[in-house]
Amino acid sequence: MAEMTYRDAVARGIAQEMTRDPDVVFLGEDVAKAGGVFKATVGLFEQFGPLRVRDTPISEQAILGAAMGAAMTGLKPIAEIMFSDFFAVCFDYIANEFPKSRYMSNGQTKCPLVVRTGNGAGSRFGAQHSQSVENWCMMIPGLKVVAPSTPRDVIGLMAAAVRDPDPVIFFEHKSLYPMKGEVPDGEIVDTLGSAKIVRPGKDATICALALMVPRALAAAETLKSEHGIDCEVVDVRSLVPLDTQTILGSVARTHRLFTVEENPRLCGWGAEIVSIVADEAFYELDGPPVRITTPHIPLPAADILEDIVLPTPQRIAETVKRSLGS
Amino acid sequence: MALQNERPSGSAGLNDDIGEKKRLELYRTQVVIREAEQRAFDLFLQNLVKGTSHLSLGQEAVAAGFACAMQKGDLSFCTYRGHAHTLARGVSVEKVLGELMQRDNGLMRGKGGSMHLTSEEHGVMGSYAIIGAHLPIACGAAWRAQYKGDKDVSVCFFGDGTTNIGAFHEALNFAAVWKLPVVFVCENNLYMEYTPIGDVTAVKSPAGDRAAAYGLEKIVIDGNDADVVYRAARAAFEKARAGNGPSLIECLTYRHSGHSRADPAKYRPEGELEKWKLRDPIKIYKDRLKQFGVRPKAIDDIDASVRQEVDDATEACKRAPMPPLDILTTDVYADGGWAWRN
Numbered sequence: 271m272a273e274m275t276y277r278d279a280v281a282r283g284i285a286q287e288m289t290r291d292p293d294v295v296f297l298g299e300d301v302a303k304a305g306g307v308f309k310a311t312v313g314l315f316e317q318f319g320p321l322r323v324r325d326t327p328i329s330e331q332a333i334l335g336a337a338m339g340a341a342m343t344g345l346k347p348i349a350e351i352m353f354s355d356f357f358a359v360c361f362d363y364i365a366n367e368f369p370k371s372r373y374m375s376n377g378q379t380k381c382p383l384v385v386r387t388g389n390g391a392g393s394r395f396g397a398q399h400s401q402s403v404e405n406w407c408m409m410i411p412g413l414k415v416v417a418p419s420t421p422r423d424v425i426g427l428m429a430a431a432v433r434d435p436d437p438v439i440f441f442e443h444k445s446l447y448p449m450k451g452e453v454p455d456g457e458i459v460d461t462l463g464s465a466k467i468v469r470p471g472k473d474a475t476i477c478a479l480a481l482m483v484p485r486a487l488a489a490a491e492t493l494k495s496e497h498g499i500d501c502e503v504v505d506v507r508s509l510v511p512l513d514t515q516t517i518l519g520s521v522a523r524t525h526r527l528f529t530v531e532e533n534p535r536l537c538g539w540g541a542e543i544v545s546i547v548a549d550e551a552f553y554e555l556d557g558p559p560v561r562i563t564t565p566h567i568p569l570p571a572a573d574i575l576e577d578i579v580l581p582t583p584q585r586i587a588e589t590v591k592r593s594l595g596s
Numbered sequence: 597m598a599l600q601n602e603r604p605s606g607s608a609g610l611n612d613d614i615g616e617k618k619r620l621e622l623y624r625t626q627v628v629i630r631e632a633e634q635r636a637f638d639l640f641l642q643n644l645v646k647g648t649s650h651l652s653l654g655q656e657a658v659a660a661g662f663a664c665a666m667q668k669g670d671l672s673f674c675t676y677r678g679h680a681h682t683l684a685r686g687v688s689v690e691k692v693l694g695e696l697m698q699r700d701n702g703l704m705r706g707k708g709g710s711m712h713l714t715s716e717e718h719g720v721m722g723s724y725a726i727i728g729a730h731l732p733i734a735c736g737a738a739w740r741a742q743y744k745g746d747k748d749v750s751v752c753f754f755g756d757g758t759t760n761i762g763a764f765h766e767a768l769n770f771a772a773v774w775k776l777p778v779v780f781v782c783e784n785n786l787y788m789e790y791t792p793i794g795d796v797t798a799v800k801s802p803a804g805d806r807a808a809a810y811g812l813e814k815i816v817i818d819g820n821d822a823d824v825v826y827r828a829a830r831a832a833f834e835k836a837r838a839g840n841g842p843s844l845i846e847c848l849t850y851r852h853s854g855h856s857r858a859d860p861a862k863y864r865p866e867g868e869l870e871k872w873k874l875r876d877p878i879k880i881y882k883d884r885l886k887q888f889g890v891r892p893k894a895i896d897d898i899d900a901s902v903r904q905e906v907d908d909a910t911e912a913c914k915r916a917p918m919p920p921l922d923i924l925t926t927d928v929y930a931d932g933g934w935a936w937r938n
């Protein structure tokens with residue numbers, strides 16, 4: 271067991287998989303010699319050499335297209351898109367190419383690759399370098415989508431993503447990079463499609479993802495200590511496949527559902543979870559499901575503005591308290 | 597490489613670096629494409645080919661010239677105008693027509709359709725219908741060969757219009773910087789969909805004049821002469837296999853039909869089609885075979901056997917059932933199914 275940052279966990283997770291399988295290769299802008307603009311891939315170039323860890327031009331389409339061609343023909347590429355906002359300039363691969371070729375070819379082709387990307391707000395980077403775009407990917411059949419919230423999950427889910435035979439979009443939260451957590455020694459391999467109950471509770475279920483997980487946990491502590499409300503916090507971790515059993519099971523125990531999403535409100539992932547719960551566990555609910563989201567606006571740059579638009583522990587706690595009528 | 601032209605008749609001037617066996621293969625491949633595409637058009641008129649389809653009538657020499665220079669392990673990346681390249685790699689006419697007719701005997705059992713022909717066992721790694729998307733993908737396949745030390749070449753076919761999209765430029769630079777064994781083949785048929793390429797392109801040769809920007813040689817060839825295409829392909833493949841990086845080859849050609857089945861091609865100036873038909877690749881090649889002393893009977897035999905193959909394929913497709921509904925949800929994910937939740 272050792273304490274490690276989320277940032278260092280990224281390099282460790284990739285190194286674990288590159289050590290295991292010589293077909294795992296890694297490409298992206300500034301990822302090799304410079305170790306990545308977030309310094310999340312420091313050391314990989316030195317450890318695995320220039321054939322396996324490669325710097326690319328500023329060509330997001332070439333990066334994702336090349337990853338796909340390599341994946342189709344037998345490699346297991348990991349491609350970095352520096353900021354998830356840039357998915358918009360290479361979305362053809364994410365929306366049309368990776369997820370459709372297997373289906374269109376009637377199962378002849380494969381696409382085992384991972385796209386890892388810096389997602390989310392908190393760095394005061396403004397509207398084009400701060401977005402949470404996991405919902406852009408969740409809506410596309412054929413993709414898998416994960417977003418870890420702890421260093422341990424970064425490593426385990428990275429291993430699961432690399433070993434998975436489908437294209438996986440791997441969202442790293444930029445504001446979590448400096449966060450530390452306990453990580454066991456040795457190989458860590460997790461499973462896609464499994465949510466985690468990170469705090470058990472009996473009064474309400476709070477589903478959260480990535481940076482919203484520590485915020486939901488902080489809110490739960492306040493709710494317990496100040497108001498005696500005992501919340502269960504579910505780290506959804508994987509949007510596709512979605513672990514609906516864990517979520518439905520939790521709601522069946524607590525009878526209330528809250529989602530905490532960083533994405534803007536319309537078509538956020540929480541809407542899908544609320545819809546599933548409404549369809550399948552309506553009579554378990556003691557009150558309406560509530561979504562706590564970023565409002566439907568572009569993200570502002572100034573700290574005082576950005577801080578009020580993202581769901582905070584205070585907003586989460588107040589919303590839960592108000593909804594529970596206590 | 598300049599525009600190469602076969603010498604006029606007179607056996608002393610004839611360059612026989614290709615040989616009769618390969619020439620017969622080049623001829624047969626072109627005839628298969630011609631007959632199958634013509635049949636696809638006829639079946640469309642009978643409402644047996646549904647959806648859209650983009651024919652390569654008139655462009656057969658490009659597909660044949662490249663495919664006949666490829667080896668097993670070399671990979672083709674095609675566009676929606678990909679029937680020709682798929683057939684040229686040896687996929688059966690029945691599988692192609694079956695897919696166009698949306699039957700269960702089709703190459704992808706109707707799940708892909710005319711624009712997405714794929715046959716991995718023949719090295720046809722897909723037909724891509726988003727302009728330019730497959731150029732970077734071909735780079736990735738070439739990267740695998742480079743990484744593994746294999747000699748396989750990736751060959752990527754696209755049109756003149758594709759040279760104006762970003763992915764073209766990203767892929768060319770990427771392939772040049774990484775020195776990838778990939779050959780980019782621009783079939784310049786003078787039109788994007790309905791607009792002449794010259795109206796929307798800053799240079800005269802849409803691919804050739806861009807080559808210098810990526811440190812590549814300008815190669816513009818006669819795309820209606822299969823020998824010329826074959827030689828250019830051979831040279832580019834040799835370069836790629838030797839580790840000397842990518843090539844960009846612009847083949848001048850012309851499509852005899854409209855852009856897609858919906859297009860009567862009224863925008864063409866009068867006489868243009870007729871002029872190009874004088875340079876019909878099949879006619880050119882038939883004459884070539886005769887110049888090299890191939891007996892007319894041998895040529896007729898090829899024509900007859902191809903026609904028979906296409907007739908048989910047509911009948912088989914008409915008899916074939918429609919795809920069963922249970923394939924609707926297969927192969928969304930690698931486990932064979934479509935489950936997105938537990």
Ligand SMILES: Cc1ncc(C[n+]2csc(CCOP(=O)(O)OP(=O)(O)O)c2C)c(N)n1
Nearest residue numbers: 677725726727755756757758785787788789
């Ligand atoms: C990104 C994108 N833009 C537009 C289209 C619509 N489209 C389909 S084919 C075509 C023309 C392409 O021209 P060219 O590259 O010359 O190929 P050709 O059809 O002549 O073989 C267009 C514009 C598309 N499929 N994808």
Ligand SMILES: [Mg+2]
Nearest residue numbers: 755756787788
């Ligand atoms: Mg064209």
